[in-house]
Ligand SMILES: Nc1ncnc2c1ncn2[C@@H]1O[C@H](COP(=O)(O)OP(=O)(O)O)[C@@H](O)[C@H]1O
């Protein structure tokens with residue numbers, strides 16, 4: 001009985017809505033845009049969040065990254081043409097982390113130097129990363145072709161290197177990089193492997209794909225990284241790096257290590273170890289010349305940020321749907337008063353109050369649900385366009401579709417109930433007399 | 436129709452409707468408007484009654500009262516032995532839908548529905564199946580001479596044709612009483628005559644008809660003419676020749 005009623009009521013509703021096509025379409029537009037903006041915003045938010053989460057996860061949730069930071073300028077040094085500044089992490093620090101903190105499993109000391117690489121007649125800006133053989137494992141960097149640096153390379157301070165994908169693209173074009181020799185500064189390095197692009201942790205909670213970092217920021221953007229055994233770097237480049245600052249000529253800097261990655265045995269040791277590292281460092285580094293990045297904390301922050309983001313999006317969506325709902329209610333009120341006579345006729349011909357409520361409510365629902373469906377279609381198309389043209393990752397989740405559909409149904413019921421109730425409670429005689 | 440059984444049962448022997456000292460007042464600000472005053476009226480099954488009177492004398496109010504669209508302010512109204520004052524809104528709707536057929540001066544068809552769909556409305560609210568009600572609606576459309584117009588919209592029909600659809604609609608539930616409020620008021624004389632002819636035929640089939648009219652032609656067709664004046668029954672005459 002109810003089902004058979006439903007079918008005919010829907011038919012009737014379609015007829016009434018079809019009679020005022022333009023008005024119905026305009027009314028549904030409010031819902032269409034409301035629902036599609038909810039879906040699109042959630043898809044963009046979800047995409048950005050997953051991107052961030054993945055980048056952070058790649059930094060390693062069991063890792064603590066300690067980076068050399070330029071200490072605040074000494075007062076005495078200001079204005080001088082040439083100075084030697086000595087700061088940053090040292091090999092001694094690495095040793096202390098390895099031996100002085102119980103939960104540390106492994107450390108990776110890295111030396112980073114801005115340089116230029118030459119292959120045939122191509123010259124590009126790169127970053128030389130002096131590192132150890134277990135770097136890929138700890139930093140989640142994949143070796144795509146060939147091999148990574150080995151312990152023999154370390155021991156014999158070999159002139160070998162592993163280039164990352166971006167360097168391959170810029171430097172080798174169509175050549176197979178493996179086995180080629182790349183000239184960096186005055187020496188040649190034989191390419192033994194190709195690594196995937198690495199994610200770098202920057203201070204200040206920013207996460208970006210490889211970029212100029214730390215002391216080399218004045219050197220400008222480089223195209224990628226070339227990994228060389230740390231021992232080789234130490235021998236061939238020494239421990240000095242010359243930094244040219246824009247205004248005040250050159251500054252000589254002495255930095256032993258740009259970065260030390262510490263990996264602990266398990267995730268719940270991360271925060272404790274971080275505190276131990278801080279205590280240790282504060283004892284040996286009077287200048288504030290380091291910063292500590294904890295991916296695990298970044299992950300938590302990203303999650304908190306995502307929560308806020310969702311709340312903000314949710315509020316915007318709620319407001320836009322509220323506006324859409326009010327539009328619907330407005331139109332339904334107008335429809336009801338316009339069709340007062342019809343209501344009177346139906347009541348005279350035997351319609352009960354609840355029949356009238358049912359009729360108008362199903363009309364509103366029809367309007368909002370079809371608006372919801374169109375909104376879902378539009379809302380799913382927008383993220384695709386954003387991904388295609390904006391190069392942004394978007395993720396449409398099933399729950400966001402269900403949410404949007406549920407919301408449009410709820411809007412229909414909420415804002416349809418009052419007009420329907422008004423319609424049902426009109427006096428039949430008055431309604432019949434209505435012009 | 437089965438739903439109605441408990442709420443409302445007609446007793447074939449007693450009069451279809453009985454009104455005793457029925458009053459209807461409207462409160463307009465501080466003034467009380469007495470629209471119907473002390474109406475005593477009994478109508479038997481199968482009667483053809485015309486209600487006449489000057490404009491504003493309360494004819495439509497009386498007809499709405501009979502049709503259970505309104506409740507009396509005081510007095511008794513028994514429809515088939517059942518007091519209408521005791522019925523709730525749903526029960527009144529049920530009676531209107533099952534036992535009463537309305538015909539209005541201004542046709543009152545629903546614009547977005549075609550002829551068949553308009554005729555189906557009372558059956559829809561009585562829970563008829565789609566197929567049964569459509570079949571009956573087509574029969575009725577044919578009966579009132581609109582068998583070839585079943586899918587036309589009201590706006591595509593003349594006044595006379597629209598009123599015939601309204602009559603077919605009033606008949607669809609096989610009601611006991613047909614109430615018509617100035618059914619020929621908006622029609623030219625030929626269309627009016629067509630309607631009168633159908634009413635006559637229905638009367639011949641034993642329907643109870645109560646027609647409000649200014650039209651003396653209808654009055655001569657009816658068996659009984661009730662003249663209202665200022666909310667009272669001023670005169671009641673029986674046409675002997677019928
Ligand atoms: N809802 C109402 N409120 C106030 N006065 C009403 C209402 N309905 C009808 N009336 C008054 O009742 C009187 C009778 O109206 P009606 O029955 O429509 O007269 P008729 O149909 O005989 O022309 C009129 O004076 C009318 O103004």
Ligand SMILES: [Mg+2]
Nearest residue numbers: 494495496616
């Ligand atoms: Mg009248």
